[in-house]
Amino acid sequence: MYSELLHALPEVIGFSNFAAVIIGVIAGIVVGAMPGLSATMAISVLVPFTFGLEPLVALGLMAGIYNGAMYGGAIPAVLLRIPGTPAAVATTFDGYPMAQKGEGGFALQVAVVSSAIGGIASAFALMLLAPPLSKVTLLFGPSEVFWVAVFGLASIIFLLGGNPVKGLISACFGVFVSVIGADPIYGTDRFTFGQLEMLDGISIVILLVGLYALPPVIDLLETPLKTDGVESSKLGTEPIWKAMPRMKGFWKTWLRSSVIGIWIGILPGAGGSMAAFMSYNEARRSSKHPERWGEGEPEGVAASETANNADTASALIPALTLGIPGTAVAAVMLGGLLVHGLQPGPMLFRENPDVVFGFMWQFLFGAILLILLGGSLATNSFARLLNLPRPLLGSVIIVLMLIGVYSIHGRMFDVYLMLGFGAVGWVMDKLKFPLPPVVLGLILGGFAEENLRLALRIGRGDWSVLFQNTTSLILVALTVAVVVGPIVKRRMIDRRKHAES
C-alpha cells in the first residue's frame, strides 16, 4: 500500500515539480503576508491557470502556496497586529506584544519553525491515513456517502460561531447553488433559464474565485493601510539556528497543536482559524504560567502557528478519498484536481498513484522548505512586502481573475457568472455573512442529493436502505452528536450557572 508512496518520490524531485513547490512556498508567504489575501483566494485565482501545466507542477504550486500562506499570515500579525490571513488571528495575541518588546524577529522565527512542524506532521498524517482510507471508501456506496455529506453539512455548525442565523443562510445559499443545472438523475433543467452553459451546474472554481477573490481585492482598493513602522531594526537579526535552542521547551505544544490541527482539518467544515484558536486555548490551559499569555508568550505563537499549518494536508484526507473537502482551501484544490481530469475517490489512488502520492510528498517538502525559505533568508525581506502599493496589487489580481476564469471553458458567460458571485460575496462580506458555509453547502448539498436519490433507487424506494449497515449507523450517530452536542453542553453550562447563583 505504501510502496506506491516511494514510487512517486523520484517524480516529485524532478526539476519542474520541485521548482513548483519552491515557487509556491515563496508565493504563499507573499500572499499570506498581504492582509486581506488568503490562501483560498490565491489558489482559486491560480487554479484556472494550471490547466496547461503538468498535474504535479500545478499541485506542487498549490501545496506550496497553502503551506507558505499559513505562515505568511503571521508576518503582519506579529509586526502590525493585522492578521495576514484569518488563520493568523490567534498569532496576534502574543506575537504583537513580542514585537513591542523588540522580540519580533524571534516571534517570526518561532512562527516559521512551528508552521513547518505543523505542516510536516500534517503531511505525515495524509501519507499514513489516506491510502488505507482509500481502500475502505470503495465500500462506501450511495447511502454511506449520503450520510458523510449530511455529517459534513451538520459540521457547518462549528463555523456558525457568533451568528448562527447568518451562517445557516450562507449554507442554504450554497445548497441552493448546488441545485442549479441538470437534475442528477433525469437530466431535467433546474434554474438554468434556458442557458446551456448552466446545464452542468455552477462550477465550484467559478464560485470560489468570485466569492473569495473579488471581495478582498475590492477591500484592498477601498482601505489604505498604514504600513510605516515596519523596519528591520525591530526584527532582531539573530540567525535561526541560534534561535532554535530557545524553542526546545515547545515540543509539548507542537505535539498537541499538531494533533488538534490535523483533527480539525479532517473534519468537514472547520478550518485553519478554528484550529489555531482551539490549540491556543488548549496550550494556555496546560501552561504553567497562563498569566503571561497575551503579554508576549512565545509558546502562544507556537501553538497558533503549528495548528494553522497542521490542518493543511489533513484537510485533503477526506477530499482525496471521498471527494469531500475538509476546508474551503481543500475545496479549491479539489477544483484543481478536477481541472486536470483527476476524479477524487478510491480510483484516483489506483489510476494516478504518482500524482496523488506525489502531491503528498509535495506537502511534506513544502513544509520543510518553509524553514529554509521563510526562516533563513527572507523574514526581513518579506516584512517589507507590506509596503507594496496596494492599488497596483489589486488591479493585477483582478486581471488575473478575469483571464483565469475565461480560460477554464473559453467563454465569457463564466466571467459574468464569476463577477455576479463576486458581487454577492462582497455584499455578504459587508453584512458579515460567513463565506465557508456557502462553499461547503454547494459541494455537500450536491453530494447529499445525488447520493440520496441513487440510494433510494438502489433500494427501490425503500427508505430503510439508508440504515442498513453499520457504517451508515455510525455516521448517523456522529451527525446526531454534532448537532445535539453543543446544545446539551450549553444547557449544562446554563444549569451550572443557575446552581452557582
Next chain:
Amino acid sequence: MLKHIKSATLAGAMALVAGAAFAQDYPSKPIEVIVGYSAGGGTDVMARTAAPFIEKYLGDGASLVVKNMPGASGQIGVTEAANADADGYTLGTFNLPGMMARTIDREAAYDRDSFTYLANVVNDPNVIVTTKGGGLDSIDKLVEEAKANPGAVTVGMSSLGGDDHFMLIKLQELTGAEFTIVPFKGSAPARTALMGGHVAMGILNISEVAEFQEELNVLGVATEERSDFAPDLPTFQEQGYDLINGSMRGFIAPAGLPEDVQAKLLDAFAQLETDEEFLAAMKATANPVEVVTGDEFKTLTSDLYDLAKGVWEATPWN
C-alpha cells in the same frame, strides 16, 4: 448601360472563377474543429489524434485547429458546429446516440438534417458487467434472475438517454426481463459502485473495463465480431443474444457544404480506416476504431434517432 452590363458580366465571370478556385484551393485557411468536451476527454483525444492525419490527406499544407467548447454533454459545441457557415472551415465532433437523444429529451437548435455527415471514427461497444462474488457470472444467469425477480437486479450506468441506457432497453426488449436503473453521473462512479458491490450489474463500454477484468465479471460485448480491444471476451451473439450497441464518436460539418469541398473531406476521412499509423495511435489511447463515412454514417444516425424516438414515446426517461 453597356458599362453596367459589362461590369455585371465581369462580376459574374469573376464569381464563377472564384467559385471554381474556391474548391480547388480548399483548404486555403485553417479549418476549425469544434469539440463539445473539455481537452483530454475521449472525444477530444479522438479529434486531436485524427487531426494530423486529416491534414495529411487534405494535403496542400492544410491545418486543423481543435477548439474546445465544453458544456451540456457536448450540446453547446455541436449546436455551434451545426449553425456555422457551411464553407468547410468549421467541422465538429459528433456523439451517438447522445446528440440525437438530446433532440428528443430537450429543446435543441439542430436536428438530424442539420449536418453533413463526414465520418464516424470510434465505436466503443457496450459491455455488461457484474460484481465479483454476486453469483451472476453469465448472461443466462443474469437474465434468469431478472425474470424471476423483476426489478431486483440493480443496474449502474452513466446518465439516462445515453448508449448505456439504450443497451439496457434492447436487453429488456429482447429478453422480457426487468431491471432497476441506477444512473450515476458518468461511468467512472458507476464502475466504482460496481467494484464496491453497491449495484449488481453495470452497463459500460469496453474501453472502460478493459483493465478491470480481474475485479469485475465481463459477461459479453455488444458487437458483431470480437473486439480487437479484448479479443478474449465473447460477444453476446456468440451466446445467443442479438445485442449490438455502443457509444460512437465521429466528425460532422454543417449541412449544405459545397459539393467538391464535401467530396474532398469525405475522401480524407475515408482514408483513416486503412492508415496503420492512425489505427495504432487510436489503440494507444483506448479508442476502438470503426470508420463509417458519408451516407452510411447518415443512415446510422437516422436509425439511432428512430430507436431513441421509439423508446422515448414508450417510456420517456424524464
